[in-house]
Amino acid sequence: GQSLEQPSEVTAVEGAIVQINCTYQTSGFYGLSWYQQHDGGAPTFLSYNALDGLEETGRFSSFLSRSDSYGYLLLQELQMKDSASYFCAVREYDYKLSFGAGTTVTVRA
Amino acid sequence: GAGVSQSPSNKVTEKGKDVELRCDPISGHTALYWYRQSLGQGLEFLIYFQGNSAPDKSGLPSDRFSAERTGGSVSTLTIQRTQQEDSAVYLCASSSGLAGVGDTQYFGPGTRLTVL
Numbered sequence: 001g002q003s004l005e006q007p008s009e010v011t012a013v014e015g016a017i018v019q020i021n022c023t024y025q026t027s028g029f030y031g032l033s034w035y036q037q038h039d040g041g042a043p044t045f046l047s048y049n050a051l052d053g054l055e056e057t058g059r060f061s062s063f064l065s066r067s068d069s070y071g072y073l074l075l076q077e078l079q080m081k082d083s084a085s086y087f088c089a090v091r092e093y094d095y096k097l098s099f100g101a102g103t104t105v106t107v108r109a
Numbered sequence: 110g111a112g113v114s115q116s117p118s119n120k121v122t123e124k125g126k127d128v129e130l131r132c133d134p135i136s137g138h139t140a141l142y143w144y145r146q147s148l149g150q151g152l153e154f155l156i157y158f159q160g161n162s163a164p165d166k167s168g169l170p171s172d173r174f175s176a177e178r179t180g181g182s183v184s185t186l187t188i189q190r191t192q193q194e195d196s197a198v199y200l201c202a203s204s205s206g207l208a209g210v211g212d213t214q215y216f217g218p219g220t221r222l223t224v225l
Contacts, residue, residue, distance in 0.1 A: 004151075033213075035216075041218070042113075042200065042216040042217055042218045042219060043152065043200070043216045044216070045213045045214070045215070048213065087151055087152065089152075095140060095142075095157050095159070095165070095204075095206075095212070096154060096157065096165065097142075097152075097154065097214060098154065099144075099151035099152040099153075099154075100151050101149075101150055101151040102149075102150070102151050
Protein backbone atom coordinates (compact mmCIF):
# COMPACT_ATOMS: atom_id res chain seq x y z
CA GLY A 1 0.00 0.00 0.00
CA GLN A 2 0.97 3.63 0.11
CA SER A 3 1.85 5.91 3.00
CA LEU A 4 2.64 9.59 3.20
CA GLU A 5 3.88 11.15 6.41
CA GLN A 6 3.66 14.85 7.23
CA PRO A 7 3.45 16.72 10.55
CA SER A 8 -0.07 17.21 11.85
CA GLU A 9 0.31 20.85 12.80
CA VAL A 10 2.68 23.80 12.78
CA THR A 11 2.30 27.20 14.44
CA ALA A 12 4.35 30.26 13.50
CA VAL A 13 4.17 34.03 13.64
CA GLU A 14 3.57 36.42 10.76
CA GLY A 15 6.68 36.98 8.68
CA ALA A 16 8.26 33.69 9.72
CA ILE A 17 9.31 30.76 7.51
CA VAL A 18 7.69 27.35 7.81
CA GLN A 19 8.86 24.09 6.25
CA ILE A 20 6.43 21.18 5.94
CA ASN A 21 8.14 17.86 5.31
CA CYS A 22 6.61 14.92 3.51
CA THR A 23 8.02 11.42 3.27
CA TYR A 24 6.33 8.82 1.15
CA GLN A 25 6.19 5.17 0.29
CA THR A 26 4.07 4.42 -2.75
CA SER A 27 3.83 1.71 -5.36
CA GLY A 28 4.34 4.18 -8.18
CA PHE A 29 5.82 7.65 -8.41
CA TYR A 30 5.36 10.27 -11.10
CA GLY A 31 5.71 13.33 -8.90
CA LEU A 32 4.84 15.15 -5.68
CA SER A 33 2.11 17.78 -5.46
CA TRP A 34 1.12 20.20 -2.74
CA TYR A 35 -2.39 21.47 -2.11
CA GLN A 36 -3.72 24.15 0.23
CA GLN A 37 -7.14 23.88 1.84
CA HIS A 38 -8.74 26.60 3.90
CA ASP A 39 -11.28 25.56 6.47
CA GLY A 40 -14.49 24.54 4.68
CA GLY A 41 -12.97 25.20 1.26
CA ALA A 42 -11.79 23.17 -1.70
CA PRO A 43 -8.17 22.03 -2.01
CA THR A 44 -6.26 24.31 -4.36
CA PHE A 45 -3.12 23.37 -6.25
CA LEU A 46 0.14 24.95 -5.11
CA SER A 47 3.00 23.12 -6.79
CA TYR A 48 4.21 19.98 -8.50
CA ASN A 49 7.70 18.43 -8.55
CA ALA A 50 8.48 15.61 -10.93
CA LEU A 51 12.24 16.01 -10.82
CA ASP A 52 14.69 16.51 -7.97
CA GLY A 53 15.27 20.07 -6.87
CA LEU A 54 13.56 23.23 -5.80
CA GLU A 55 10.59 24.88 -7.51
CA GLU A 56 9.83 28.44 -6.48
CA THR A 57 6.49 30.17 -6.91
CA GLY A 58 6.35 33.51 -5.15
CA ARG A 59 6.48 33.06 -1.39
CA PHE A 60 6.06 29.30 -1.68
CA SER A 61 8.74 26.81 -2.74
CA SER A 62 8.66 23.05 -3.04
CA PHE A 63 11.51 20.58 -3.00
CA LEU A 64 11.83 16.96 -4.02
CA SER A 65 14.45 14.27 -3.51
CA ARG A 66 13.35 11.11 -5.27
CA SER A 67 16.23 9.05 -3.91
CA ASP A 68 15.17 9.92 -0.35
CA SER A 69 11.42 9.65 -1.04
CA TYR A 70 11.17 13.08 0.56
CA GLY A 71 9.89 16.50 -0.23
CA TYR A 72 8.97 19.70 1.51
CA LEU A 73 6.91 22.81 1.10
CA LEU A 74 8.49 26.07 2.23
CA LEU A 75 6.26 28.97 3.15
CA GLN A 76 8.09 32.28 3.44
CA GLU A 77 7.02 35.67 4.79
CA LEU A 78 4.03 34.05 6.43
CA GLN A 79 0.76 35.96 6.32
CA MET A 80 -2.43 35.42 8.30
CA LYS A 81 -4.16 34.22 5.13
CA ASP A 82 -1.69 31.33 4.95
CA SER A 83 -3.45 29.70 7.91
CA ALA A 84 -4.81 26.55 6.30
CA SER A 85 -4.19 22.84 5.87
CA TYR A 86 -1.47 21.75 3.47
CA PHE A 87 -1.47 18.34 1.85
CA CYS A 88 1.30 16.54 0.04
CA ALA A 89 0.11 14.15 -2.63
CA VAL A 90 2.01 11.60 -4.67
CA ARG A 91 1.00 11.04 -8.27
CA GLU A 92 1.24 7.25 -8.21
CA TYR A 93 0.24 6.68 -11.81
CA ASP A 94 -0.41 9.14 -14.57
CA TYR A 95 -3.69 10.10 -12.92
CA LYS A 96 -3.96 8.82 -9.34
CA LEU A 97 -3.10 11.09 -6.42
CA SER A 98 -2.54 9.66 -2.94
CA PHE A 99 -2.76 12.28 -0.21
CA GLY A 100 -1.12 12.68 3.16
CA ALA A 101 -3.30 13.45 6.20
CA GLY A 102 -2.44 17.14 6.01
CA THR A 103 -0.57 19.71 8.09
CA THR A 104 -2.55 22.45 9.78
CA VAL A 105 -0.60 25.70 9.71
CA THR A 106 -1.65 28.37 12.18
CA VAL A 107 -0.21 31.85 11.74
CA ARG A 108 -0.24 34.10 14.82
CA ALA A 109 0.06 37.86 14.82
CA GLY B 110 -17.88 26.55 -16.57
CA ALA B 111 -15.28 28.59 -14.75
CA GLY B 112 -14.64 25.95 -12.12
CA VAL B 113 -15.75 22.58 -10.82
CA SER B 114 -19.20 22.72 -9.27
CA GLN B 115 -20.87 20.20 -7.03
CA SER B 116 -24.39 19.80 -5.74
CA PRO B 117 -25.84 19.72 -3.24
CA SER B 118 -23.40 21.55 -1.00
CA ASN B 119 -24.89 19.85 2.03
CA LYS B 120 -26.95 16.69 2.33
CA VAL B 121 -28.45 15.26 5.49
CA THR B 122 -30.04 11.86 5.15
CA GLU B 123 -31.26 9.01 7.28
CA LYS B 124 -29.41 5.75 7.55
CA GLY B 125 -30.53 3.32 4.88
CA LYS B 126 -31.55 5.94 2.32
CA ASP B 127 -29.90 6.36 -1.09
CA VAL B 128 -28.15 9.62 -2.06
CA GLU B 129 -26.90 11.06 -5.32
CA LEU B 130 -24.08 13.57 -5.49
CA ARG B 131 -23.44 15.55 -8.65
CA CYS B 132 -20.27 16.98 -10.14
CA ASP B 133 -19.91 19.38 -13.08
CA PRO B 134 -16.29 19.48 -14.20
CA ILE B 135 -14.46 22.31 -15.90
CA SER B 136 -15.54 22.50 -19.52
CA GLY B 137 -13.22 20.51 -21.76
CA HIS B 138 -11.66 18.47 -18.97
CA THR B 139 -11.72 14.81 -19.92
CA ALA B 140 -10.55 13.42 -16.58
CA LEU B 141 -12.76 13.42 -13.49
CA TYR B 142 -12.05 12.15 -9.98
CA TRP B 143 -14.04 11.53 -6.83
CA TYR B 144 -12.46 11.70 -3.38
CA ARG B 145 -13.77 11.43 0.14
CA GLN B 146 -12.49 13.49 3.07
CA SER B 147 -13.39 12.62 6.63
CA LEU B 148 -13.07 15.27 9.33
CA GLY B 149 -9.45 16.24 9.87
CA GLN B 150 -8.20 13.66 7.41
CA GLY B 151 -6.59 13.63 4.00
CA LEU B 152 -8.36 12.88 0.77
CA GLU B 153 -9.24 9.28 -0.02
CA PHE B 154 -9.34 8.38 -3.72
CA LEU B 155 -12.61 6.77 -4.81
CA ILE B 156 -12.79 6.59 -8.59
CA TYR B 157 -11.32 8.06 -11.79
CA PHE B 158 -13.03 8.67 -15.14
CA GLN B 159 -11.38 9.27 -18.47
CA GLY B 160 -14.19 10.37 -20.69
CA ASN B 161 -17.19 8.22 -19.78
CA SER B 162 -15.22 5.15 -18.75
CA ALA B 163 -13.81 4.41 -15.30
CA PRO B 164 -10.44 2.68 -15.63
CA ASP B 165 -9.93 2.74 -11.88
CA LYS B 166 -12.72 2.05 -9.40
CA SER B 167 -10.34 0.63 -6.83
CA GLY B 168 -11.12 3.21 -4.17
CA LEU B 169 -14.85 2.60 -3.93
CA PRO B 170 -15.31 1.37 -0.34
CA SER B 171 -18.11 -1.11 -1.01
CA ASP B 172 -20.64 -2.20 -3.61
CA ARG B 173 -23.05 0.36 -2.14
CA PHE B 174 -21.00 3.01 -3.94
CA SER B 175 -21.27 3.54 -7.67
CA ALA B 176 -20.53 6.35 -10.08
CA GLU B 177 -21.26 7.18 -13.65
CA ARG B 178 -20.36 9.88 -16.11
CA THR B 179 -22.37 10.79 -19.15
CA GLY B 180 -21.47 12.82 -22.21
CA GLY B 181 -17.93 13.12 -20.98
CA SER B 182 -19.09 15.80 -18.59
CA VAL B 183 -21.37 15.52 -15.56
CA SER B 184 -20.76 12.74 -13.07
CA THR B 185 -22.99 11.30 -10.37
CA LEU B 186 -21.79 9.43 -7.31
CA THR B 187 -24.51 7.26 -5.80
CA ILE B 188 -24.42 5.78 -2.33
CA GLN B 189 -27.08 3.18 -1.63
CA ARG B 190 -28.35 2.24 1.81
CA THR B 191 -26.24 4.91 3.48
CA GLN B 192 -24.48 4.15 6.74
CA GLN B 193 -23.23 6.55 9.41
CA GLU B 194 -19.63 5.84 8.42
CA ASP B 195 -20.40 7.30 5.00
CA SER B 196 -20.60 10.76 6.60
CA ALA B 197 -17.82 12.84 5.05
CA VAL B 198 -17.14 15.54 2.50
CA TYR B 199 -17.20 14.17 -1.03
CA LEU B 200 -14.92 16.09 -3.36
CA CYS B 201 -14.84 16.03 -7.11
CA ALA B 202 -11.90 17.16 -9.22
CA SER B 203 -11.25 17.44 -12.92
CA SER B 204 -8.16 17.77 -15.08
CA SER B 205 -7.29 18.11 -18.73
CA GLY B 206 -6.53 14.40 -18.84
CA LEU B 207 -3.25 14.82 -20.65
CA ALA B 208 -1.04 11.96 -19.57
CA GLY B 209 2.32 12.69 -18.11
CA VAL B 210 3.64 15.25 -15.70
CA GLY B 211 1.75 18.10 -14.18
CA ASP B 212 -1.83 17.23 -15.02
CA THR B 213 -3.22 19.47 -12.30
CA GLN B 214 -6.45 18.45 -10.64
CA TYR B 215 -8.90 21.25 -9.87
CA PHE B 216 -11.30 20.60 -7.02
CA GLY B 217 -14.90 21.53 -6.47
CA PRO B 218 -16.20 22.83 -3.14
CA GLY B 219 -17.47 19.41 -2.09
CA THR B 220 -20.71 17.95 -0.79
CA ARG B 221 -20.90 17.54 2.96
CA LEU B 222 -22.88 14.34 3.61
CA THR B 223 -24.29 13.64 7.05
CA VAL B 224 -25.97 10.32 7.70
CA LEU B 225 -28.12 10.30 10.82
